[in-house]
Amino acid sequence: MREDLAIIQTLDFFTPIVDDPYTFGQVAAANSLSDVYAMGGVPITAMNIICFPINTMKIDILREILLGGLDKMREAGVLLVGGHSVEDDELKYGLSVTGTIHPDRVLLNRGARVGDALILTKPLGTGIINTALKGHLASEALVEKAIRCMTELNKKAADLMTQFPTVHACTDVTGFGLLGHAAEMIEGSDVGMVIRSASVPVFHEIKEFVEMGIMPGGLNRNRKFRMEMVDIGPNCLPWLVDVFFDPQTSGGLLIAMPSKEAEVLVNKMHDKGIQDAAVIGEVVTEPKGKIIVS
Template sequence: MGPADLEDVIHSIRGETLESLGAADAHTTVLVGPGDDAGVYLIGDTAIVETVDFITPLVNDPFTFGEISAANSLSDIYAMGGRPVAALAIAAFPSCTYNTEVLKAILQGALKTIKRAGAVLIGGHSLDDQELKFGLSVTGTIDKNRILRAVGAQAGDVIILTKPIGIGILTTALKRSTFGDDHISEAVKWMTTLNMEASMLALKAGATACTDVTGFGLLGHAYNMVRNTQIDIIMDADAVPLLDGVVELAEEGMCPGGAYKNLKYLSDKVLFAGAVNMQQRLIMSDPQTSGGLLVALKEEQLGVFREAGAYYAAIGKVVKGSGKIAVDRKKC
């Protein structure tokens, strides 16, 4: 579902979600409702964070697909500053197309990732479907006083990204048989990398806002950070880290349909300088799977990431404004 359609759906239920709890409970128990990366609910003194996500295969190896899907599902917990504790598996499986060994391998890959996250798999649900899909519903815990929200960035903050982008373009080329699995080994490495360390460092650095970059692309998720606020993000297209081969593939027309859909949605929300060509615009709108965290923090706190030896790229800054994104090329 594209960002415009999803925005409309979420808006239609946000009020009813809170009203269903009663006016008094809505403000005391639901700390974060629909519209952010995950929901946060307070039960006594314990705050829990919950999310769900599932995807279709991006690679041909089922074990690797399980690893990627699990990392992708866990990402929203980390984007909120939480710690995953338990997961339920969701599997849509075409039993007439694949034997159960494929599903076993997917689950084994997912289990490997869940264990790396320090969580446990406690159950799940499966159904027979025409298209293979897999993911997790994840529950985590979170400090109610240290929740990372998509909104909250302040003028003067620096914007950093903790993984390179271009995954959607690379996997599109794989699906079109332009090359084989060995050509996306770098992308697989990043997709199976948990956002756990980046989340902990964001909390340590006192991040003012945080979100993960997934289906709406870098620009779509950046827009969620400024939507309905009095700030803008000025982004340097040349500073955005890219996976190897992405530019060449974009020039060959390997951008997925979701990139075009995202870019269309952003047409009145992002201001591009003339030097930013169409390929760069599509790359920055490219849907990501298990992408990195997009973090707003004070410039003096960049040392927290640098001293930890963590991967990050400073790609923009926050200024006073009206809820827009401006993209230029500072290095051209």
């Protein structure tokens, strides 16, 4: 728009992953806003997009979803300026978000450099928990934890991240899982990655689900698609490999930046209540285009 001002426009919507409509609205909105945060931008306005089976579902449900979304927009300091609804057999909700950013400060999901550390800001496993929830296997406590994670805006993490001009790349971990998004970060470049499995924040309660085969379909697809780029070391626990491919809903930020500053950023995140943020690995010279999970 100007030399010092660009706009970001995003759109994201999906089908319910939790039963409670208000919570679903919150998760969908947090997920939609995350695209702007991951680029280092500031969301300013949003529009609702909703597909709703008006003939078979109570209008109260629609209201609750929109209220959940609105509350997250308020928390983000975003103004709801409109929206569009469509009658559909299957319920879907999300936002189109407009944000601002300095054109020179746009963070892309690629561009990680040798010497960078990788930071992940939320624990992994929400896809597996959502699958277990469908089968009535997940405990209430675990579901609550997952919901807290999915409704948490990436705003605080992004606000802290953008204080560092040395961030080289950032993405939010969503449908492709940690390793899928990490692979995108180095695909076609001349660097590789090491991810230390023991340092990655995960919901440890999901181990039994993984071992029982309670996993979403997307996980297998992610693994098939990216396994060629990944080397699993002998010290990585087998169940964690699946978790690293688990498709996330409203997942955390994956940030690549020089390792010294990464330590500082993670400490700041801990101070601000982003307890799970951790340095999970680094960008290396060899093997090029590959991810070693140690």
